[in-house]
Amino acid sequence: MMRQRKTMALWGITLLTSLWAVAANANIFWIFDPKGVMAETNLHYLIIDVLIMGGIVGITTLLTIWFMWKYHKGKNRGAYDPHWSHSNVLEVVVWGIPIIAVGFLSYFAYKGTFEVNPYNPTVITKHMDPKGDPVEVDVIATDWQWLFVYPQYHMAVANELVLPVNTPAFFRLTSSDVTTTFFVPQLVGMIDVMPGMRTKNALLSHNIGTYQGYASDYCGAGTSWMRFETRIVSKEDFKNWVARVKSSPNTMTYASFDRFAKPYINVHQRVVYYSHVQDGLFDHLMMEVMNGKTWPVPPAMTENMVAYLQKQAAEHRD
């Protein structure tokens, strides 16, 4: 039994290590591989925290294992003291260590919260190039798509976010019907997107590339497909891309947004460009939602959604 257990444990450890090794090669630990200033700061604090807490937890683990080994009944390795249950020195130590650790961590928690405060992330705003033009993006989550409105360019893109490199981007976010969360793991942490409310976030990346973004909070049947690729491109490419969006025949008005916001599961990752967007769409939506506008989800997309999924899959088959 003992031997079997050891063999099993060995197999388990080998398997888990190999999983780790596979991952390290493929670079799929997105949280450990940040490509934006916000995500880098988050990782920085993660490392500090794990070093402090890992030290304490590691020592406690070793201590416990040592006690288990030493005071094993019948092995006579340690002296048995049947009445020992109190020690003032140890009391001070067992309260002191966690208090000191929490004290340290509190300082970092406080500092970090301001640095990556989504409304005013000092890691971005403090070092901003006064001449660099930030990009503004109004993010609207619907059931179950993302609409990115670029108010500076009067254009919008559904389900794809493109931003120039080395340029801060500032987001305003709201939702048309339910709450979800905006998340691009390698670039910026999560922020809730709520109907009738406005949140903010910001992002700055020095790395050209394509990063996955998605809705990270459950918001109904279409959550799993509510994704958007986030492309960080050179300033030149960004200009070209804007021109390409501008040449699209589609436009977005308050009325066409009303149709766009109807429940739709984006199973096929459709991306749509809108060359022109009626001004003030974001504020208009906020006002509408606050005044009670909703886009109800029909029972056919909840209880009996088999038919809906089949219909949608058929419609989009090329």
Place this chain on the structure above:
Amino acid sequence: MLVPLAGGWNPLLGRLALDQIPYNNPILAPLFVVVALGALALIALITYYHKWGYLWKEWLTTVDHKKLGVMYIIIGLVMLFRGFVDGLMIRTQQVWANGPDSSGVFGAVHGYLTPFHFGQVYSAHGLIMILLAATPLLVGFMNIIVPIQVGARDMAYPYLNALGLWITAAGAALIMASLFIGDFSHNGWFGYAPLFEIQYSPGVGVDYWIWTLELLALGTSLGGINIIATIVKMRAPGMSWFKLPIFTWASLSANIIALTSFPALQLALALVASDRYLGSHFFTAGLGGNLMLYTNLFWIWGHPEVYFVILPAFGMMSEIFPVFSEKPLFGYITMVAASFAIAGVSWLVWLHHFFTMGAGPEVNSFFSIATMLVGIPTGVKVFNWAFTMYRGRLTFSAAMLWAIGALFLLLVGGLTGMMLAIPAINYMVHNSVFVVAHFHSMLLVIVYAVFGSVIFWFPKVFGFKLDEYWAKVMFWLFSAGTVGVFVPMYMLGFMGETRRLDYVFNTAWHPYLVAEEIGIFLYCLSVVAFFVLLYVSIRDRVKNQVGQDAWGTSRSLEWLTHSPVPFYNFAVIPHINERDEVAWRRQHGLVQKQPEKYLDIHMPNNTGMALYIGALTFVLAFALTWRIWWLCLGSLVAIIALMIVRSFQGDAGYIIPAAEVERMEKEALAREARIQTGAHPLPAGGRPVPGEAIAYERQDKL
């Protein structure tokens, strides 16, 4: 005034219609057949062995805290199994529905569950595991152990205790009914505002969720009142506060939390119901509603609830470690202080469940630091358990293994919890499976403590030990499963996988999903081992019989009475001299000292009223779910009528004559004398008793 509904409604059956029965669902229909056959077989067996009378007299109408506790634990274990099957379904769906090329069956685009069905599975998994597995298991143990540990004959309110059980059972029945009649909620166990509003969740699922939670909240609150009253008012003579066994302390702190926090949940859900039934706008996005208000209200209950379930688990560990270390708990006073510190801070941390809502950095920092403060008393507890083992004489019995497993899991959960407490880290992993892995580490502390306690206290309740070998096999399989599922899940969290995905888009995650599936398979094996454990233990029950002190090194008061505990607990209530009374009596050779004479015992009568009211609360909740108004009114009137009837009945209880007590005691002692020749002969003699020590109150005083 009532909101218009998307589907049909008729006055007789409300929203209930034939198409709400999933008779064509390829998963649920066969399951229903299996469940129905199982139920029929059970009924046939009970009838065949003529056990209906026994069932009715001894279990269904009982007010005995031990039997009620056992029924709580049975509900807890059955629901733990149901929740586990949900977990198995979630894991299987995710490993299957991975990548755009994955196949789909049963109408799903990928995997075998459509998104809405998947939503129901994980919502049921969460709700069941927290409120119908962890909570009843712990309430069950508190029910059984606390009155014996404080030397009481029963709970302060035996009838209320039965009522709490049957309302909890009604909640369990309601969530099981949602399997076969209609749908369950898809919006997570905690509920997303405004996703649960009628516009986005038009079916009955959310209504099932509301009324299940309301029933469970009611049942648990009633239990909380009872346990607090029992601990405060019914302690044995001589048991001052700092002689209270540590599990009782933990129960007290936990139930203070329960009693003060559950009303917040009940209120929040009543407002959700008002939104859905009456069309009010408490938590809607528009027309003055505030959806974040719901999230705040829910977690104002939700976080204290987490500590409500973890504190008794800590108490269990604090009972197990000393017994198998053969020395007192290190830092008893500190342990008590730590429990109450955790209970106190539990009120100040709820916002850490939604750091990402966009609160200002000042608010987030406050809740971040408050959350980390919890780490201090928790850290102290871990150190104290370690130092309990220090200078001890450790026996690695199955119960001890589970307790040690819980300790290591707590270290992992603590490490990851401190990461989540810092907003700058939290933003990256908040809704990811990292969080899922973290709170499973913590909730598994409870599961480990509970299985440890099942093994530890089983002989006290049933008079024989569980089989050590199979208990250990189960432990190792379960632990392998824990590593197999949650190590890859932590890794996936760092890869950015978010929770509640019924379709997993990233194929690079596949090996990890497979590893999780292997882990859950190991869990399946541990479930099998558990059934083998039960079978083997019951088969060898005569061989494994034990006397009053099952482990030979026990410490607290429950080990002073017989095993199985007689229904009156103690023939004569013992006088408490020391914190670890049994250890003290053993040391002074007083364990076998019997009272000089027996007196009449006053006990409460059985009553079927609690069962009737419990059943009616189920009817009421079911009628509310389906909006069958005449039935709502009828069951509500019936409940109130029964309450009035009961209040006029009163219960004078009955008297067990002293002679009868003496006869039963002699029998129990004779039985123990037969067993005691075996494993743990009780020591006689020992050090002389200090001057004024009393084993039992002087009889003429009673």
